[in-house]
Amino acid sequence: MLVTISTTHVPATDLGYLLHKHPGRVQDFTQSFGVATVFYPEATGERCTVALLLDVDPIRLARERAKNSPDFSLAQYVNDRSYAASSLLGVALADVFSTARAGRCAHRQELADSAIPLEITIPVLPCRGGADVAHRVFEPLGWQVEAEPIALDEAFPEWGDSRYIRLRLAGVVRLADALNQLYVLLPVLDEFKHYWQGPDEVDKLLRSGDGWLADHPAKTLIARRYLGRHRGLAHVALARLAELGDEVEDAAEAGEEEIAQQEDGRVPLNAQRHEAVCQALLDLGAKSVIDLGCGPGQFLERLVSTPAFTRIAGCDVSARSLRNAARRLRLDRMSERQSARIELFQGALTYEDPRFGGFDAAVLMEVVEHIDPPRLQALERVIFGAAKPGAVIVTTPNSAYNVRYEGLTGMRHPDHRFEWDRAQFAQWSDRVAAAYGYRAERSGIGDADEVLGTATQMAIFTRGGCP
Numbered sequence: 001m002l003v004t005i006s007t008t009h010v011p012a013t014d015l016g017y018l019l020h021k022h023p024g025r026v027q028d029f030t031q032s033f034g035v036a037t038v039f040y041p042e043a044t045g046e047r048c049t050v051a052l053l054l055d056v057d058p059i060r061l062a063r064e065r066a067k068n069s070p071d072f073s074l075a076q077y078v079n080d081r082s083y084a085a086s087s088l089l090g091v092a093l094a095d096v097f098s099t100a101r102a103g104r105c106a107h108r109q110e111l112a113d114s115a116i117p118l119e120i121t122i123p124v125l126p127c128r129g130g131a132d133v134a135h136r137v138f139e140p141l142g143w144q145v146e147a148e149p150i151a152l153d154e155a156f157p158e159w160g161d162s163r164y165i166r167l168r169l170a171g172v173v174r175l176a177d178a179l180n181q182l183y184v185l186l187p188v189l190d191e192f193k194h195y196w197q198g199p200d201e202v203d204k205l206l207r208s209g210d211g212w213l214a215d216h217p218a219k220t221l222i223a224r225r226y227l228g229r230h231r232g233l234a235h236v237a238l239a240r241l242a243e244l245g246d247e248v249e250d251a252a253e254a255g256e257e258e259i260a261q262q263e264d265g266r267v268p269l270n271a272q273r274h275e276a277v278c279q280a281l282l283d284l285g286a287k288s289v290i291d292l293g294c295g296p297g298q299f300l301e302r303l304v305s306t307p308a309f310t311r312i313a314g315c316d317v318s319a320r321s322l323r324n325a326a327r328r329l330r331l332d333r334m335s336e337r338q339s340a341r342i343e344l345f346q347g348a349l350t351y352e353d354p355r356f357g358g359f360d361a362a363v364l365m366e367v368v369e370h371i372d373p374p375r376l377q378a379l380e381r382v383i384f385g386a387a388k389p390g391a392v393i394v395t396t397p398n399s400a401y402n403v404r405y406e407g408l409t410g411m412r413h414p415d416h417r418f419e420w421d422r423a424q425f426a427q428w429s430d431r432v433a434a435a436y437g438y439r440a441e442r443s444g445i446g447d448a449d450e451v452l453g454t455a456t457q458m459a460i461f462t463r464g465g466c467p
Contacts, residue, residue: 001089002123003182004041004051005175009116012048016040017108018175019050019100029096033057036092054092086126086190090183094208101183101208103176113348115319118178120169124150126190127165134167136218137185141177142320143169172319180208188225201227202236207414215296215324269446269455274302276445277363277393280460282308284391286361290315292349292383293367297325304329304342313343313359322346350378356387364394366456369416384436384461392438392461394429395445398422401455422453429459438463 007015016023023043029036034057042049094101105112127134131147138145146168149161184205205213205226213219267275277299281289287310294300294314303312316322322344326332331339347353350371356362362383371379383392397412399419405412411419420428426442433440438461444454 001054001056001086001125002051003089003093004049004121005178006042006047006049006119006121007116008047009111011045013043013045014108014111015048015050015175016043018105018112019097020105021050021096023048023050029092031088031092031095033088034092036096038096052089052093052096054089056088086186090186093179093186094183097179101176101179103174110348110351112176113174113317113351115172115174115346117172118170118175120167120178120182122167124164125167125186126163127167128163128190130161130163131165134165134189137188137216137222138169138181140217141171141181141212142173142323143171145169174318177212177318177320180210181212184208184213184222184226188222203410203414210413210415211295211318212320215321270298272445273365273395273456274299276443276458277365277395278302278306280393280458281361281363282306284361284460284462286391287311288359289313289361289363290356290359290389291363291365292356293317293364293370294325294344295321297321297328297344299363299365300325300342301328304338310341311359312341313345313355315345315347315349315353315356317346317348319346349382350375352382352386356383357389359387359389361391361393362387362389364392366395366397368394369396369411369413369419372417380432380436384432384438388436388463390463393458394461395456395458396420396425398425398444398453398455398457400452401446401449404449404452404455420457422457425457425459429461433461436463 005015009015013023019038021027021038023040026037026039029038031054034055037053037055038050039053040048040050099105100112103112127147131149134147135145146166148166150164150166151157152159152162205223209216209222213222216222281303287308289303289309289311290313291300291303292315294316295318297314300312300314303309314322314325316325325344329342331342331344334342343355345355347355349367364383368376368379383389397416397419398421399411400421402408402412402419422442429440429442432438440459440461442457442459444456445458446455448454
């Protein structure tokens, strides 16, 4: 299989830095199922294209059999694994461009954090359900989609179309988001994986879907197809998406945990966070508020519906999330007076930005744990040292509470770089407050356990009161 990724960002050859693959070289990467070759068909200052060509070796696939697995003799060479090309391409793409998928680029980090013009082409792609499915899964992510069905045989048009399409995507997207979307959605279109799927597949899905899957209108379809229609795993994935911030009522099919919450009347933790932070802002007397890392705008919606907040801003690194926030807020339908209250803009929280300044209060709701620890001090300097809002409200998971979540291993979200217990959070908040002239008060959000505390912990930083 072949996939090409092009950009017209100037200079376009910066694509080589973002992908960590030099445009002047042809590189081979050995996979357990074949060889992935990376090369650049074009590389100029105006346009640069990288190609990933995957050559699948069916014999190598068969020899991949583990030592303790049963030997079916020749049967192991007669299977359909080598035809799960989309799944194989996704895995190869994830491996070859692993650093780019993580959004890291030492030489061009600001560019890696930014949306750039991209064009992705896959000349032959299996797509069960036809071109409509490709439009359904890619268009909500901000892509312009061209999906052309390929005829079974051009010499016999009466035979109709095959299950293959020619796919072209165009949009202004962060490269890391584009790669993660391809990793998830290529096997979703094919509806086939080349390996057995266990519970760890849910973590893979959530990690690669971070920032875009929870708000996707076709997330149920994506979860089902990605997880091989394993109903139990799909329910777990949808339940965790709801817990991590997606509204329960937005889910096309409620997971078991969501149903339990609705039946026993419990308020979702996400809604409790929104209520607690909004009330804290009102208690502070804040009139102007900036939501840093606003995502698709769920909390912004709460702020907009509260007349006490006369100036509201939302910032996120993802342009797609900001577009979703604009749709959620119905900015295009607001009166001029109402829309004047609201500003949405793209930015990275680890780089100083004058637009962060001048607010009574800033909110970092479930954001800090997504920052790599070495870069956390940069965020502290930007928000507390440069922007200097009158108050800062930070919420983050309480890691000690994780044992209360059945089936959870490790951290609550695969993209979390760390999670603090109450002592660690207290140490961090006290240090930041002392360093930048604030005072910190801490409290909990959610059901309280006498020993473990609450699921979410919150710190309110104030600097001489909030105007």
